[in-house]
Amino acid sequence: MSLQLDFRIHRASFELNVQLQLPNKGVTVLFGRSGSGKTTLLRCIAGLEYQADGKLRFNNQIWQKKTFCLPVHQRPLGYVFQEASLFPHLNVLKNMQFGWQRVHENKRSVQFEEVVQLLGLGTLLNRYPSQLSGGQRQRVALGCALLTSPELLLMDEPMASLDSTSKADILPFLEMLKERLQLPVIYVTHSMDEVTRLADHLVYLQNGEVLAQGPLQQMLTDPDLPFISTGQASTVLQAQLKSSAITEDYLAELTVEGQRLFISQQDIPRNHLPRNKQLQTNTHLADTKPSGDAGSPIRVRVMARDVVLATSPPQQISLLNCLQVRVMDIRDDNNPSQSLVRLALGQQIMLARISRRSITRLGLKPDQQVYALIKGIALN
Numbered sequence: 001m002s003l004q005l006d007f008r009i010h011r012a013s014f015e016l017n018v019q020l021q022l023p024n025k026g027v028t029v030l031f032g033r034s035g036s037g038k039t040t041l042l043r044c045i046a047g048l049e050y051q052a053d054g055k056l057r058f059n060n061q062i063w064q065k066k067t068f069c070l071p072v073h074q075r076p077l078g079y080v081f082q083e084a085s086l087f088p089h090l091n092v093l094k095n096m097q098f099g100w101q102r103v104h105e106n107k108r109s110v111q112f113e114e115v116v117q118l119l120g121l122g123t124l125l126n127r128y129p130s131q132l133s134g135g136q137r138q139r140v141a142l143g144c145a146l147l148t149s150p151e152l153l154l155m156d157e158p159m160a161s162l163d164s165t166s167k168a169d170i171l172p173f174l175e176m177l178k179e180r181l182q183l184p185v186i187y188v189t190h191s192m193d194e195v196t197r198l199a200d201h202l203v204y205l206q207n208g209e210v211l212a213q214g215p216l217q218q219m220l221t222d223p224d225l226p227f228i229s230t231g232q233a234s235t236v237l238q239a240q241l242k243s244s245a246i247t248e249d250y251l252a253e254l255t256v257e258g259q260r261l262f263i264s265q266q267d268i269p270r271n272h273l274p275r276n277k278q279l280q281t282n283t284h285l286a287d288t289k290p291s292g293d294a295g296s297p298i299r300v301r302v303m304a305r306d307v308v309l310a311t312s313p314p315q316q317i318s319l320l321n322c323l324q325v326r327v328m329d330i331r332d333d334n335n336p337s338q339s340l341v342r343l344a345l346g347q348q349i350m351l352a353r354i355s356r357r358s359i360t361r362l363g364l365k366p367d368q369q370v371y372a373l374i375k376g377i378a379l380n
C-alpha cells in the first residue's frame, strides 16, 4: 500500500525528473529550496500538470500511465492551497456542506460534526469568509477538503501566507488531524518548524530531482544532507508521556529510550494531557475534543545548539535533563570554532553543536559514553 510515482516534465528553464515510492500513512513533507519543484510535483500527483509524462499508482489504483490519465475530479484527494479558496457568498457552514453533499452517504469516511469539532469551527459556522482571519480561513479550507472524504490529502504551503500567531494557532490542529484521522498527507513547505512538528517522512528536492528521502530523524541527522549544517540543526526524539506525568510545578515527564526527559507542560499538545490538566493550557483549542492519551508518542525537537556534553553526570546543576548517550561521530562544522557531534540515544540519534575547544578538552572520541544535558525549556 503506497503511492508510487515516476514523473518527468521539461520546461524551458526547469526539468522535473522524480521517481518515488511514498508510504501510504502519516505526513510526507516535500522540502527544498524555492524553485526545486515541490509544487510542480504536488500538481502532478493531483493530475493538474497536463505536460507531465509518467506513471502514478495510488494503492491499487492507477491514476496515470502512458495512455491514461485519471481526471482530477475522479481522484479521491483533497487539495489545500497557500490561499484558502472559499466561496465568498456562502457562510462557513454552506462552504463546508458544498463538498460534503456531493459525496454519497455510503462513501463518507468522516462525519460532518467530527470535522467541525476537530478543527474548532463550531463558533464560526455562520460567518462569511470575509469575516475570518487568515488562520480561520485555512481551517475552513482544510475542513472543506476533509469533508470530501479524500483518501489522500495534498497541502501546498498551507501556512505560507499566515503571520506567526496564526501559524501557531493552526499547527496544533494539523497535529491533531494527523493523529485522529488515518489519512496520508503530502505537505509542501520550506519551514523547518513545520517539518519538525508534522513530518514523518521527508523528501528533499533539489533542481527537480530527489536528493534524498527517508524517515524524519534519519534525514535530519544525515551527514550528507544540508540539514545538519544549518544554525537550525535539530533532531526530533520520539518520546512517550508517562500516565502520571504532570508534576505540581507544571512539568511533563516523558520517557525516551527508557530515560527520563522533562519538558514544560505547556509544550505538550493539549490532546495528550490528562483530562484534568487540559484547560490550563492552549485555551484556543477549547472547543475541540481531547483524547487525553497518556503513554502515546510525543515528538520532542532538540536543537543541536541547546545540547551540552559532559563526561560524568554533573551534580548541583540547574539543567533538568541528563541523558546517557554514545558518541557516534564528530564532524567539523561550517563555523570553524564549532563541531557537530552525532549521539546515539538507544535506537535514536541526537545532535550536539559544541566548540572544538571542548572536544579537545574533554577528549571526546567515537564510541565514548557521555551525558547530554538539555534545559527543559529548550525542548518543544
Ligand SMILES: Nc1ncnc2c1ncn2[C@@H]1O[C@H](COP(=O)(O)OP(=O)(O)OP(=O)(O)O)[C@@H](O)[C@H]1O
Pocket (backbone or CB within 6 Å): 011, 013, 014, 032, 033, 034, 035, 036, 037, 038, 039, 040, 041, 190
Ligand atoms: N506554469 C509554469 N510554466 C513555466 N515554468 C513554471 C511554471 N510553474 C512553475 N514553473 C517553474 O518551475 C520551477 C519549479 O517551480 P515550483 O513552483 O514547482 O517550485 P517550488 O519548489 O514549489 O518553489 P516555491 O517554494 O518557491 O513555491 C521553477 O523554476 C518555476 O519557475
